[in-house]
Amino acid sequence: MFWAVLSTDVITVVKMRTVVKITWLSTMVIMVMMITVICSDIVLFSKMNVEYPDMTDCYLGKRSVSSEMYCGFHCQRHPNCSLFCYEDTECKLYSARVSWHYMGLGGTPQSAPCHSLWGSVTDAIRNSSVTASASFSKDFQRNFATNGFYCFEDNGYCYISSSTTQPWWVAKLGAPRKITSIRVQTRDHAEYSSKFKDVEVRVGDNTSDFTKNQLMGRYIGMALHREVITFLTSTPITGSIVSLQAMDDPGFLAFCDIQILYTA
Incomplete structure (x- = not known):
């Protein structure tokens, strides 16, 4: 019932x-x-x-x-x-x-x-600003991963970096948040990989070098098409900077939506 x-x-x-x-x-x-x-x-x-x-x-x-x-x-x-x-x-x-x-x-x-069903009122990405490695083309800009819409098709609603050394994507939240989990929606393309491989996620307040911030989690290997990857922490990590960085050299970084969930 x-x-x-x-x-x-x-x-x-x-x-x-x-x-x-x-x-x-x-x-x-x-x-x-x-x-x-x-x-x-x-x-x-x-x-x-x-x-x-x-x-x-x-x-x-x-x-x-x-x-x-x-x-x-x-x-x-x-x-x-x-x-x-x-x-x-x-x-x-x-x-x-x-x-x-x-x-x-x-x-x-x-x-x-x-x-x-996808939205959350505790999603810090709503008020964030984004910087990232250069995009693959104008159809895959860094802010496309934060516009709040994705339709499971490679139709310009994803961020895809160019091929470079350890490509990265950083969200500045505007204020420190107690981050509890981060959900990443990978891309879906019939001919190419998800381009989400060996990625580190960090949270902290270091604006000059995000690699110094606390490691929240790692994704090892190549993600599946249309996969939702969730990075969890048993204790909230406080920070105003959230970064994703692929460890390949050279490599790509691609994803189509991200939720940065926090608690009061």
């Missing part, structure tokens, strides 16, 4: 362990029990009422359902869904990664609001 709590900005989808028979007299009691006692999964879909680029490459299909709530259920149950859009009983599912800070094409609202 499922339940959902609706608001103007967030849909909370709750997956239940137990099927409960609801009667008119016990509805309110059962609602409380379902949410507080037998919850097993809570999934937050943030409302993204913006205009999107062409999402044909990440379209997963559509369903006919009676509400946004049930559309969210279908997205939750699909292994690749991270965005759904609902209008007039039509539920469309997408694999697009859309962050809370994504402003859309010119910030234009659309009639059918979508809801994203």
